[in-house]
Amino acid sequence: xxxxxxxxxxxxxxxxxxxxxxxxxxxxxxxxxxxxxxxxxxxxxxxxxxxxxxxxxxxxxxxxxxxxxxxxxxxxxxxxxxxxxxxxxxxxxxxxxxxxxxxxxxxxxxxxxxxxxxxxxxxxxxxxxxxxxxxxxxxxxxxxxxxxxxxxxxxxxxxxxxxxxxxxxxxxxxxxxxxxxxxxxxxxxxxxxxxxxxxxxxxxxxxxxxxxxxxxxxxxxxxxxxxxxxxxxxxx
Numbered sequence: 239x240x241x242x243x244x245x246x247x248x249x250x251x252x253x254x255x256x257x258x259x260x261x262x263x264x265x266x267x268x269x270x271x272x273x274x275x276x277x278x279x280x281x282x283x284x285x286x287x288x289x290x291x292x293x294x295x296x297x298x299x300x301x302x303x304x305x306x307x308x309x310x311x312x313x314x315x316x317x318x319x320x321x322x323x324x325x326x327x328x329x330x331x332x333x334x335x336x337x338x339x340x341x342x343x344x345x346x347x348x349x350x351x352x353x354x355x356x357x358x359x360x361x362x363x364x365x366x367x368x369x370x371x372x373x374x375x376x377x378x379x380x381x382x383x384x385x386x387x388x389x390x391x392x393x394x395x396x397x398x399x400x401x402x403x404x405x406x407x408x409x410x411x412x413x414x415x416x417x418x419x420x421x422x423x424x425x426x427x428x429x430x431x432x433x434x435x436x437x438x439x440x441x442x443x444x445x446x447x448x449x450x451x452x453x454x455x456x457x458x459x460x461x462x463x464x465x466x467x468x469x470x471x472x473x474x
Contacts, residue, residue, distance in 0.1 A: 276330070296332060
């Protein structure tokens with residue numbers, strides 16, 4: 239805090255929690271403890287970088303005035319987080335009926351004959367506040383929110399049961415499909431055997447008609463071998 243003859247100014251160091259591409263503001267409090275009307279003007283060495291509202295005004299007797307200083311969004315990080323910018327607060331005793339729009343630069347010069355108080359302010363960059371880390375809530379009995387080892391095993395057992403059941407159902411489906419395929423193949427083989435027997439009977443009759451009821455030795459041997467093979471196949 240600076241206590242001059244006219245205004246008390248707080249703070250003397252303007253601290254901006256620096257963040258890239260983000261506007262940052264801080265406030266300046268001007269206090270008039272006298273019975274006079276005090277006109278003030280706020281200047282800076284970097285007028286394009288900062289916006290000051292209000293930058294001029296009148297502090298009524300026994301009252302205060304808040305000044306908001308906004309730093310425009312910056313695209314680059316400052317070297318070592320250092321800032322050389324400065325602010326200057328000038329104040330003079332003014333007429334009781336003066337308005338903010340009537341304040342001129344000439345009022346704060348020595349040539350005007352007014353007593354001009356000047357207070358210099360520094361600019362500091364500080365690290366932005368970190369968000370608080372989340373703290374897990376405890377249960378009503380004060381126990382740890384982390385599940386116990388027994389509960390974890392129980393949960394894992396319940397979660398693996400559906401998977402084992404699904405695998406068992408998949409295996410049963412595969413077995414049923416295999417049995418169905420084998421049954422179809424067996425039926426097809428039986429039908430083919432019946433057709434083959436009918437063809438043999440037809441062949442016997444035709445050969446018998448042509449040879450007067452006697453079979454050649456070759457035909458008899460062929461039929462006998464074929465019957466043995468078919469019998470062996472169905473035993474399997």
